[in-house]
Amino acid sequence: MTKTVSQVIAKALKTYEVPFVAGIPGHGNWSLTNAFHHSEEAPRFVQVMHEQSAAHMADACFRLTGEPGAVTASVGPGAANTLMGLATAYADSSACLALTGSGATHMRGHGVMQTLDRKHAPDFPKMAEPATKAQFEIHSADATASVLHRSFNAMRTGRPGPVSIDIPMDVQVASTDIDVSELSKRLPTGAPRPDSDALDAALALLQSAERPVVVLGGGVLIAGATSQLPAFLELACLPAVHTWNGKGALVDDHPLNVGPIGVGGSKAANEIAATADVVLALGCRFSDWSSSSFRKGVTFSIPDSKLIHIDIDPQTIGRTYPADVGIVADLKQALGDLHAGLSKLQSQAAWERRAPWLDRIAANKKDWEETVAKRVDAEGIPASMLAVFKRLRRALPREAVVTVGSGHCQAAVRQGFQCLEPHTHVTSGGYSTMGFAVPAAIASAIVRPDAPVVAILGDGDFLMSAHELATCVMQGLPVIILLLNNAGFISIRDGQDAIFGRNVASEFHEISASPSGYSPDFAALAKSFHLDTSVRVERLDDIEPAIKRAIASQGPALIEVPITRDPALAGAEGAGWWDFPHTVDALVEIQEDYGFGRAAQQHLGADTSETELRLPLAIYG
Secondary structure (H helix, E strand, O other), X not given: OOEEHHHHHHHHHHHOOOOEEEEXXXXXXXXXXXXXXXXXXXXXXXXXXXXXXXXXXXXXXXHHHOOOEEEEEOOOHHHHHOHHHHHHHHHOOOOEEEEEEEOOHHHOOOOOOOOOOOOOOOOHHHHHHHHOOEEEEOOOHHHXXXXXXXXXXXXXXXXXXXXXXXXXXXXXOOEEOOOOOOHHHOOOOOOOOOOHHHHHHHHHHHHHOOOEEEEEOHHHHHOOOOOOHHHHHHHHOOOEEEOOOOOOOOOOOOOOEEEEOOOOOOHHHHHHHHOOOEEEEEOOOOOOXXXXXXXXXXXXOOOOOEEEEEEOOHHHOXXXXXXXXXXXXXXXXHHHHHHHOOOHHHHHHHHHHOHHHHHHHHHHHHHHHHHHHHHHOOOOOOEOHHHHHHHHHHHOOOOOEEEEOOOHHHHHHHHHOOOOOOOOEEEOOOOOOOOOHHHHHXXXXXXXXXXXXEEEEEHHHHOOOHHHHHHHHHHOOOEEEEEEEOOEOHHHHHHHHHHHOOOOOOEOOOOOOOOOOOOOOHHHHHHHOOOOEEEEOOOHHHHHHHHHHHHHHOOOEEEEEEEOOOOOOOOOOOOOOOOOOOXXXXXXXXXXXXXXXXXXXXXXXXXXXXXXXXXXXXOOO
């Protein structure tokens, strides 16, 4: 049966189990969006207020379900608006599909409205190149099926990532007799297993270790390996720490979970990882944020620690730290093979031999709990974020999803909110994009309708996506927005104050008024969007019942909590170290700390064996 290219695309997305397409119709893609209109051969279409939000939704869909979502945008500005969302997905190895319109093929190079057409025609594929895993263009109607199955192959194999398809307007309406390809015949069967010799070497290292630690990266969640992970760690007697995107790979209340590492992690987890004799890294790329900018002795000491690095992407292995055993493999397969290579006798011996190491870990965790207690147990409004999260956790079921914005919220959630099921913590990790949390929560409400979802973000972050309150209301989605209001970009302010002793353009003030802090009336704003539940909390004891009422309402809700600006209480406790070059007039202690940190960095291959190691200043929360 003859179909237009747009209809073939719509049918393919439905056949390939894409949960939804989000976006905004424009003249450059209205033929494409027309194919989604009330069609049984098309996924659900979700109208949003900004294309960046649509891309974040498509990204979050994959993180939550393992199935990529799709975003569609018009030619020019609409397509360009998706770039921030695509880059966020690419940084975190998340798959999603961007379907963008472009000028008709016979109009290229002639200054068509909303195109640049100076260096490239079309121009968007070149713009998308650094932000996507692959870029395609459908040049002719009969190429549609081929481009689609190649796109899904690129998205879903190896290290996942976003893909863009540019579709000229005249091609969108062209007809073809070619139907949708059967995707199962276009994807490889199975997944790569570890090399047997490398596996034996890894097992030998693990069995000889006295102070081992496992680093859980986002790759564990992407690989769907969370169900095998606890049994393997328990059999092998391996405590685990986690990166930004690895939170939830092992539930936070598991006894072998030591905590988050790196900047904004925990001192307990950092110290254990830095003093381990063997490090097993699973699906971890060793970013500067999770590795304390590679400063030896803070989060890692590789060398002297021996490293076993397992990842689906060969380029991550050996890129930053030398690996004693580097294994390219699917983590689900790798964990199964590692588990099979250990006996109960070896397990018993490991638990007995490592008893002092486990005692040290328990003591570290207790010390850390005492350190952060001043934040967790802080009373009054304006509140500490960790005090808010203690009450939020009590109000939510284990399966509830939290999506997290950038800045202090991102670090404070890592430290102070317990993730009790896999795939219930979604954050804009590597790119740390503002404007991510609300669209990600909208995606969660669509694909996980039985689990409450809370978007946790600051006021500066919220103002970048506040328009999506309209999407929540129009789509009838029970998104709960927990707005932590400190009237500014306060994580930036705290960094400025710590490094330079002053801050600029990071607090919200009215120029003509006293510097007491500027804030919109967010509760009134939410009501103007027709949210039935919109409240500003004035007492900590009101947080838990407010969350429960919001869940019971089964509609969108906004709960605003005033947050203190006091860095001693507000966000995460300082941990880790961040390579932040300073000016010559920076505080003396900052300059000295930076000198010691820079000399101890290991990622460039310098010999740090004789370097004086000092713990960094506790300012990197």
